[in-house]
Amino acid sequence: MIVVTGATGNIGRRLVDRLLEEGVPVRALTRDPASAGLPAQAEVVRADLTEDSDLAPLLAGADALFLNLAAGGGESAQRLIDAAVKADVPRIVLNSSLGVTDTPADETNFISRMHAAVERAVRASGVEWTFLRGGNYATNALGWAPAIRENGVVRDAHPGAQSAPVHEADLADAAAVALLDRTGAHAHQVHRLTGPEVLTNTQQVAAIAEAIGRPVRIEQISEDEAAEAMAGPHLPPAAARELVALFGSTVDAPAFPVTDTVERVTGHPARPFAQWAREHAGDFS
Numbered sequence: 001m002i003v004v005t006g007a008t009g010n011i012g013r014r015l016v017d018r019l020l021e022e023g024v025p026v027r028a029l030t031r032d033p034a035s036a037g038l039p040a041q042a043e044v045v046r047a048d049l050t051e052d053s054d055l056a057p058l059l060a061g062a063d064a065l066f067l068n069l070a071a072g073g074g075e076s077a078q079r080l081i082d083a084a085v086k087a088d089v090p091r092i093v094l095n096s097s098l099g100v101t102d103t104p105a106d107e108t109n110f111i112s113r114m115h116a117a118v119e120r121a122v123r124a125s126g127v128e129w130t131f132l133r134g135g136n137y138a139t140n141a142l143g144w145a146p147a148i149r150e151n152g153v154v155r156d157a158h159p160g161a162q163s164a165p166v167h168e169a170d171l172a173d174a175a176a177v178a179l180l181d182r183t184g185a186h187a188h189q190v191h192r193l194t195g196p197e198v199l200t201n202t203q204q205v206a207a208i209a210e211a212i213g214r215p216v217r218i219e220q221i222s223e224d225e226a227a228e229a230m231a232g233p234h235l236p237p238a239a240a241r242e243l244v245a246l247f248g249s250t251v252d253a254p255a256f257p258v259t260d261t262v263e264r265v266t267g268h269p270a271r272p273f274a275q276w277a278r279e280h281a282g283d284f285s
């Protein structure tokens, strides 16, 4: 049985479906089982990982844990890792980030710091691990959806920012392979996962426009305006400024080169952004 955190999220939903297709029992964690809309074959369990409760019962009998920091980073992740040790869970597949480089640069921004800290905690736990270090997620483009729906104008500080957006289904497929590994091939492995091609934000917006059959314009704004728009309950203003500056640093060259890891791990090529945009056209219409 596999425990999936963030089961109603972008990766989680795909992952739950994949594991069930493989005939593997799944315990899917969500804060609200009633509205989760998860498949009936999954054991859907209520869990708020930020609550100060004993998490070990959530993991009882699990063969592996999919740990997504979207469901609780920092202290919550540490408590879940401790609970996995207590419940004798033999394997953790951590949804980490390409921002982790195993160099001092990991301390220079919010995203790298957070993921690097949890990677260290997982390594220290003694549990077998696989780290899925994803680059820029294609789903980040959903942040443009309200503006595209409203007036077809995306306001962005760095239209020329470059990345290789990775599809959530590819991340889920790679997670399933690592979680179900019977050969040991993925034990203590770091998988650096990107999409198949580098695109600028302008090119991503063009792919979305193509998918929805309507023009979308990208308008450049200042870094301060972009950081202000991005900051919120889960992203303090200073972290938002760091992120916007980080995107700016990719205008000359992407932060990470394209990898072939999706294909190596899953056996199929990484899904292109144009496909992602077609599949998500409804979100932008």
Ligand SMILES: NC(=O)c1ccc[n+]([C@@H]2O[C@H](COP(=O)([O-])OP(=O)(O)OC[C@H]3O[C@@H](n4cnc5c(N)ncnc54)[C@H](OP(=O)(O)O)[C@@H]3O)[C@@H](O)[C@H]2O)c1
Residues within 6 Å of the ligand: 005, 006, 007, 008, 009, 010, 011, 012, 029, 030, 031, 032, 036, 047, 048, 049, 050, 068, 069, 070, 071, 072, 095, 096, 097, 098, 133, 134, 135, 136, 137, 139, 140
């Ligand atoms: N965006 C990127 O470019 C990028 C790049 C590299 C790595 N990452 C990593 O990937 C993560 C995002 O993955 P994703 O897109 O699959 O996540 P997501 O769609 O944001 O899903 C998060 C899920 O977590 C659950 N959740 C939130 N708070 C919770 C809590 N207190 N207790 C239990 N569950 C909680 C929610 O489910 P319920 O509402 O059902 O509880 C939600 O559906 C990021 O946080 C980051 O760690 C992102």
